Amino acid sequence: MFEQLLNWYTRERRDLPWRRGVDAYGVLVSEIMLQQTRVEVVIPYYQRFMQRFPRVEQLAEASLDEVYEYWAGLGYYRRARNLQAAAQAVVALGGFPTTLEGLRDLPGVGEYTAAAVFSIAFGKPAVALDGNAIRVLSRFFALTGTLTAPRRRDLIARVLPLIPEQQAGDFTQALMELGARLCVPRGARCLVCPLASGCQALAGGLVDSVPAPAPRARREKVDLLALRIRRGDQVLLERREDDPFLAGQWVTPWFADGEGVLDRYVSEFPGTPVRVGQVSHGVTFRDLRIEVWDWETSALDCGPERRWAGPGARLPRLASLVLGL
Template identity: 45%
Template sequence: MNNIEQQRYFSRELLDWYGRSKRDLPWRRHRNPYYIWISEIMLQQTRVDTVIPYFNRFIEKFPTVEALADAPEDEVLKCWEGLGYYSRARNLQHAARQVKEQYGGIMPSGKEEVFGLKGVGPYTAGAIRSIAFNIPAPAVDGNVMRVLSRYFLIEEDIMKGSTRAHMEDLVVRLIPEGRASDFNQGLMELGALVCTPKSPKCLTCPVMEHCAARLEGKEESLPIKTKAKPPRPEYRVAALVEGTGEYNGKVLIRKRPSTGLLAGMWELPHISLSQGKETAPISLPDEAAMDRLAGELKTEGIPIRPVGHLMDAEHTFSHIHWNMRVFRCQWRDISAGSLQAAESAAAYAAVYKDTVEGNIDVEAGTANSSEPQYRWISQSDMAFYAFPNVFLRILNQYFTSE
């Protein structure tokens, strides 16, 4: 079989298989570009089964581009809570505002226009254009590269830009006229369900007969992929500060800066145990760690007294692995000395006095938006704040045990 015949066979058998075997997914029930866009962003780094309930809730809350564009960011982040990679949600809302302002709320179909949206890369642009508009654009992700590497025996590193470009060109040649939407979805589906990373299900594969890797016994050694660097470990200590008096039963949380990792989300006050500009993590005995935690939070105007170890937690980002030790802490009595120290640090004086609806809004008269914000919250209040997964687990475990 020559290359042209091999390609025609692949396209024909793939489309037949997809027509028989495609999963019933909520974003496939409509050719709505907005739905397809949302689903593709959510599916980045995330399993389909995990995405489905999030997609349904997100569409219910933000049914149109305009609804997403006009929503408060905190609501968008809260709706995204648990999916991780929160920059996806912020970029999605930014792009929704672009669509509203530049295209009247109608998703564009042009290559440059789609690719110009915030957070939309080559794969996502190709997926939106091909699935929603049936345009013969390549949508090459990890699943697709694995299928193509095996079927066509492409023994090149898929982490290289030249390999991706070669595969994008190949996909364009493979797409039958008028079938871009089904073809690209079928290609993704084959990689997700049959041509899996480990133990591929070759005997049920619709294109197994002419798969070059299978014929040469290389199906499990492809694709070739340079291993990424392991995430850098960091050791952190966090304060679970318990309220007293009118704040009894509540804990203290703070808002992260508006830029950077986990921007704009809420967390327990915590510090890194790195020293100066050193990148290597260090670990400290509990007593020393508690002293350092109390000392650094004092400079933010948060006078606490750690009383002991509460729990440990871990979380892995793409490039960092947090090892976190959480200490139960008490709020120290506010004295003239502590208030003076807080004011001298331009932080948060009179924390118990400056409240909004029972929560602290301790800006101490400063207009510096880069200063952290703090709140006292109960378990029921968690519904109104978006937390990274690691702090969501810590707080849920704490409130459940209490």
């Protein structure tokens, strides 16, 4: 049934670095990077990352700071931390798990990523349902209404036996490629689509209404307090593993609940705080409003998980906004 799709993929596929004979490790790195990030953005990051950490052992042994350095700019840093934890688990296991369940047990690896690695790296049939694959398959089978968890399981069960055994990896990538290039959310290019002859949404005039749009998540407004504590041309940074947005990153101190924060920091870093203004920043479904306080201190010691950073320090965008105010 999907023969024409595979022929189209063989002809039309883009030459992406993670398609050039990579192993399970390369597939895992690319899939984690591609979550919530566009292909064109990921390519240079992937190449740099794989040059520095070409094997899973090298990533497992690296310091987390260095992993973050090679991730800086891609955002969603929790992915980098999980990726390294997955690499460490793989090394501890003596190699990549070769079952879907085993792959799913790796830190940060969900159902989709496990299926992608299983099919692309090991050539085993699995249905990797990312946004592109869901759109293509929902249209192909004209699945109207919301794709609930049970319907998703039904879809996987329906597609699994249709995957050509020798081309499981190509099938996964072909679906992604078709969803990215022809079966796009608006203005699907059905006239040149290899699935057009069997596509039920096309036959039924449902292309623009399938899949049903996901309910819009309500954006949450969050008020935060950030501190710009300066010592000459240096600024105080700290790192918190439990930070809700920038876990493990070096950032200017910031707080969701600002009560007592100024007094606490001024007693540690003496000075006269001045409110310098407010910056706004959107992070996934949250609109952050950050009130920034600034002061000069003469304190030298800053304690563990803190450091003084000079003007050239590379910082996450949120911290740069606070410093640039």
